[in-house]
Amino acid sequence: MTMTHERGSDIFASRTTGVLSELESSGQLKHLQMIDGPMGPSIELRGRGTVDCFCSNNYLGLANHPEVVQAGLDGLKQYGAGTASVRFICGTFEPHERLERTIAGFLGVEAAYTFVSCWTASEAIFPTLCEPGDIIISDELNHACIIDGMRLATVIKKGLHKAVYRHSDMDHLREVLQQAHANPDMTGVPWVVTDGVFSMEGDLGKLDELRAVCDEYGAMLVVDDSHGTGVMGDTGRGTHEYFGLVGDQIDFFTGTLGKALGGGAGGYIAGSKAGIEMIVQRGRPTLFSNALPTTVACSANRAIELLRDDPGMVQKLRDNVAYARKGIGEIGFEVIQSPTAICPIIVGDTAKAIAMSNELLDMGVFVIGFGYPVVPEGTARLRVQISAAHEQAHLDRLIKALAELKAKHG
Numbered sequence: 001m002t003m004t005h006e007r008g009s010d011i012f013a014s015r016t017t018g019v020l021s022e023l024e025s026s027g028q029l030k031h032l033q034m035i036d037g038p039m040g041p042s043i044e045l046r047g048r049g050t051v052d053c054f055c056s057n058n059y060l061g062l063a064n065h066p067e068v069v070q071a072g073l074d075g076l077k078q079y080g081a082g083t084a085s086v087r088f089i090c091g092t093f094e095p096h097e098r099l100e101r102t103i104a105g106f107l108g109v110e111a112a113y114t115f116v117s118c119w120t121a122s123e124a125i126f127p128t129l130c131e132p133g134d135i136i137i138s139d140e141l142n143h144a145c146i147i148d149g150m151r152l153a154t155v156i157k158k159g160l161h162k163a164v165y166r167h168s169d170m171d172h173l174r175e176v177l178q179q180a181h182a183n184p185d186m187t188g189v190p191w192v193v194t195d196g197v198f199s200m201e202g203d204l205g206k207l208d209e210l211r212a213v214c215d216e217y218g219a220m221l222v223v224d225d226s227h228g229t230g231v232m233g234d235t236g237r238g239t240h241e242y243f244g245l246v247g248d249q250i251d252f253f254t255g256t257l258g259k260a261l262g263g264g265a266g267g268y269i270a271g272s273k274a275g276i277e278m279i280v281q282r283g284r285p286t287l288f289s290n291a292l293p294t295t296v297a298c299s300a301n302r303a304i305e306l307l308r309d310d311p312g313m314v315q316k317l318r319d320n321v322a323y324a325r326k327g328i329g330e331i332g333f334e335v336i337q338s339p340t341a342i343c344p345i346i347v348g349d350t351a352k353a354i355a356m357s358n359e360l361l362d363m364g365v366f367v368i369g370f371g372y373p374v375v376p377e378g379t380a381r382l383r384v385q386i387s388a389a390h391e392q393a394h395l396d397r398l399i400k401a402l403a404e405l406k407a408k409h410g
């Protein structure tokens with residue numbers, strides 16, 4: 001007797017429709033906004049016109065800086081549109097070498113290696129540098145790319161362990177490290193990994209305390225400073241600078257070129273020469289995925305040079321952050337306090353966050369509402385992001401719109 005099976009495409013269609021209609025009916029369906037024009041403090045949104053932008057990661061306003069754009073154009077003319085190869089075959093160009101030198105110098109470490117995104121960098125670092133017998137210990141609020149990088153690493157390397165410590169809780173981290181030391185299956189390297197700036201809370205990883213705990217237990221410290229580089233510290237070196245640490249006190253950085261550092265795309269791992277050489281030799285994204293486009297490498301390099309030569313832009317960002325945080329606080333909204341450029345206003349319910357974001361947009365202010373699954377259920381928020389490119393008038397319009405929202409919703 002022949003058995004008949006429901007066709008895979010029917011099963012797929014029915015479950016996909018189910019999820020999408022559930023999202024639609026609960027007000028959680030995301031609608032992509034179309035931007036006609038460059039990223040900046042104000043942007044052109046299709047169907048909306050000009051709105052003030054408070055949800056990009058363009059922290060220093062370099063995404064459309066004329067010199068950053070020009071560097072990309074020059075790169076395009078000199079090196080063409082594509083690398084057409086992974087790096088180790090024939091895809092490494094002079095702009096890669098130059099950019100990696102610039103990144104390493106800026107962070108104060110020996111070497112760096114670039115990828116098409118920080119996500120890819122996270123998928124390279126843990127599966128490549130960690131080995132069976134090691135344990136990777138992650139802050140519970142770390143970015144999704146760290147979580148997935150760790151998951152991938154433990155699938156690829158049987159006998160590599162992972163654990164999570166409560167958010168910024170040093171006592172809990174010590175406990176986990178003690179347990180690891182006592183475990184005969186974990187005689188290798190303990191790795192502690194944290195965001196420098198937590199992307200959804202906007203608070204800081206306590207890098208000074210983390211360094212001390214890591215030293216106590218012989219652990220390596222990895223910091224994803226995607227939201228801290230270009231933002232934190234007097235000269236924008238990042239969260240380590242804010243805590244008075246120098247670059248080589250962090251064993252490895254991961255970071256992005258898609259936020260403060262030019263805003264294009266791309267990511268990197270930075271740290272010791274030996275570690276970076278391992279990434280070159282053994283990293284699967286290194287060996288099997290195309291290089292960062294040279295145009296992007298040229299733009300990012302110029303962006304970092306501009307920041308290096310003018311730390312004043314970091315001060316402007318800090319002033320803007322202080323002004324905005326004060327204004328939002330005075331309205332009576334509860335903002336998670338920190339010195340970073342991410343100001344999350346917790347509203348609880350995902351549908352409410354999306355509705356409030358739409359109301360702000362009606363007032364010409366673009367702030368995204370984040371809900372589940374980006375943040376845990378019940379902690380949906382409006383995430384306001386401040387840029388050095390904002391002038392006081394932008395910030396005043398933000399505060400006025402939020403005040404109207406507060407008056408309406410209480």
Ligand SMILES: Cc1ncc(COP(=O)(O)O)c(C=O)c1O
Pocket residue numbers: 116117118119120143145195197199224225226227255256257258265266267
């Ligand atoms: C902390 C953190 N790490 C990594 C990433 C990913 O960076 P990329 O866009 O370069 O993959 C993000 C982006 O949102 C982030 O917030």
